[in-house]
Amino acid sequence: MNLDPIAGVAHRPDGEPAGVVILTHGAGGNRDSPLLQQVCDEWARRGWLAVRYNLPYRRRRPTGPPSGSAAADRAGIIEAITLCRGLAGGPLIAGGHSYGGRLTSMAVAGGRTGGRAELDVSTVDVLTLFSYPVHPPGKPERLRTEHLPDIRVPTVFTHGTSDPFGNPAEVRAAAALISAATEIVEITGAGHDLRSKTLDVPVLAVDAALRLVGGGPHHP
Numbered sequence: 091m092n093l094d095p096i097a098g099v100a101h102r103p104d105g106e107p108a109g110v111v112i113l114t115h116g117a118g119g120n121r122d123s124p125l126l127q128q129v130c131d132e133w134a135r136r137g138w139l140a141v142r143y144n145l146p147y148r149r150r151r152p153t154g155p156p157s158g159s160a161a162a163d164r165a166g167i168i169e170a171i172t173l174c175r176g177l178a179g180g181p182l183i184a185g186g187h188s189y190g191g192r193l194t195s196m197a198v199a200g201g202r203t204g205g206r207a208e209l210d211v212s213t214v215d216v217l218t219l220f221s222y223p224v225h226p227p228g229k230p231e232r233l234r235t236e237h238l239p240d241i242r243v244p245t246v247f248t249h250g251t252s253d254p255f256g257n258p259a260e261v262r263a264a265a266a267l268i269s270a271a272t273e274i275v276e277i278t279g280a281g282h283d284l285r286s287k288t289l290d291v292p293v294l295a296v297d298a299a300l301r302l303v304g305g306g307p308h309h310p
Contacts, residue, residue, distance in 0.1 A: 091177060096170040097121065098143035100177075101130040107139035109180030109215075109303075112170055116188030116221070116282075117156050120148050125187055125220065125284055125291070132292035136300070139178050143170050145190060156189065164197050171197075175213055181303050185218035185246075188255070188282065192223055192234060199240035217245040218299045221282045224256030224264050238267040244302035246273045248295040250280030273298040 091100060098112075099121055111133045115123050121142040130140035146166035147156045156163065171184055184198065185191050198214050225232050245268050249261045256264070258276055265272040275294045280286045 093141060093143065093173070096141075096143040096166065096173060097149050098141045098170065098174075099130075101134035101140040101142075103134045103137045103139060105137065107178040107180065108137045109139070109182060110174050110178050111138050111140040111183045111218075111299075112174045113140070113142050113184075113218070114145055114167065114170070114186035114190035114194065115142075115148070116186070116190055118154070119187065119190075120144055120152075123187065129220075129292045129295060132296045136296060138180075138183075141170075141174050141177075145193075160193060160196075164193050167194050167197050171213055181215035182213060183216045183218055183299055183303070184214045185220065187220040187284075188223050191217075191219035191221070195219060195222075195241060195245070196237050198243060199237040200242075214243055216299050216302050217241065217243055218248070218295060219245060220248045220295070221253055221255060221284055222247055222249065222261065222264065224260045227254035230260065233264075235264045235267055238264060239269065241268045242270055244271040244273075246275065246295060246298045246302060248275040248277065248284065248291065248298070250277045250282065250284050250286075252279055253282045255282055271302055273302060 113126050121144045126142040130142050133140035145163045147158050184194050186194050275298050277286050284291050
């Protein structure tokens with residue numbers, strides 16, 4: 091299992107994996123964020139192979155915000171999904187936190203570069219998006235939802251009710267744009283980092299994704 095090309099870390103289950111989960115980080119973060127580690131640990135406990143990986147801009151430099159083009163980061167996401175598709179049978183679930191989740195959703199929406207589809211959408215069975223940035227903080231008019239109607243796979247939004255990137259009503263409106271089944275996991279009182287003293291965020295997010303697994307195309 092060579093994850094060097096995507097700077098990935100695997101969380102392996104006991105026994106044969108039921109499927110593969112692949113997650114990436116938000117702007118300014120990296121694969122070692124507490125949220126990604128905790129969610130991947132939970133997936134491994136449920137019998138899935140979970141991979142957390144760095145986006146291309148983070149592979150180039152260890153700190154700082156995204157640099158270069160979003161298209162290059164999307165290409166890195168497609169590379170990661172393609173690589174991880176071959177690691178185990180069963181469904182594949184992809185997503186990430188904030189910026190990483192948004193770009194993953196754009197790739198799965200079937201955006202085109204140079205006239206070619208970026209990703210065969212049948213590759214992904216479920217999207218799992220943590221703290222989706224519906225809009226920049228304080229700028230609700232600048233929606234980042236234009237591609238959501240093109241998503242055709244079941245999608246989970248795990249979102250804090252105090253997140254400045256989107257309030258609960260805005261997240262519900264964004265989810266309603268997706269033609270496939272969706273679930274919204276509201277983390278009461280949590281901000282963009284999804285930290286909660288009362289709720290087990292990884293358990294809730296994984297539970298929701300597993301409920302939706304049956305809605306996507308499965309792979310032998």
